[in-house]
Amino acid sequence: MLVPVRILSSGSRQFDFSLTAEQIGEALPDRPDLIEVRSIKADLSADMIRRTITVRGTVDVEVVALCSRCGAELHRTITLPVRYTLLPASLAGEYGDEDEGFGYYNEDQVDLTECVAQTIALDFPGLIYCEPSCGSNVEKT
Numbered sequence: 001m002l003v004p005v006r007i008l009s010s011g012s013r014q015f016d017f018s019l020t021a022e023q024i025g026e027a028l029p030d031r032p033d034l035i036e037v038r039s040i041k042a043d044l045s046a047d048m049i050r051r052t053i054t055v056r057g058t059v060d061v062e063v064v065a066l067c068s069r070c071g072a073e074l075h076r077t078i079t080l081p082v083r084y085t086l087l088p089a090s091l092a093g094e095y096g097d098e099d100e101g102f103g104y105y106n107e108d109q110v111d112l113t114e115c116v117a118q119t120i121a122l123d124f125p126g127l128i129y130c131e132p133s134c135g136s137n138v139e140k141t
């Protein structure tokens with residue numbers, strides 16, 4: 001979702017939107033335990049102070065997956081916090097290497113899809129369990 005920077009100049013804005021797995025591209029790798037991504041829903045707010053834009057909120061990723069321990073099929077919505085600070089691309093390089101939760105926007109628009117894709121790429125759990133205790137007694141059975 002592309003947001004024109006000018007609409008942020010009048011104050012904080014809320015953005016609720018859905019994405020398809022295709023729209024986040026490579027953010028969710030092809031994993032054998034991920035059977036299906038049913039939905040990706042973002043609930044974000046964006047603020048601009050001078051030229052720094054902060055994006056805050058959550059993304060809910062609804063998946064059908066296999067438990068990383070027992071292999072049982074599970075249906076789960078995984079909520080990830082989104083926290084991004086974006087600077088104008090014209091300042092790229094002045095603040096050193098790009099860091100997690102830090103990025104750039106071009107002069108007239110902010111790509112919120114990219115913020116969501118980056119969050120999923122960095123924070124989506126590598127292991128998913130059917131329940132927190134799954135596998136803790138596997139060896140005893």
Ligand SMILES: [Zn+2]
Pocket residue numbers: 067068069070071072129130131134135
């Ligand atoms: Zn399990």
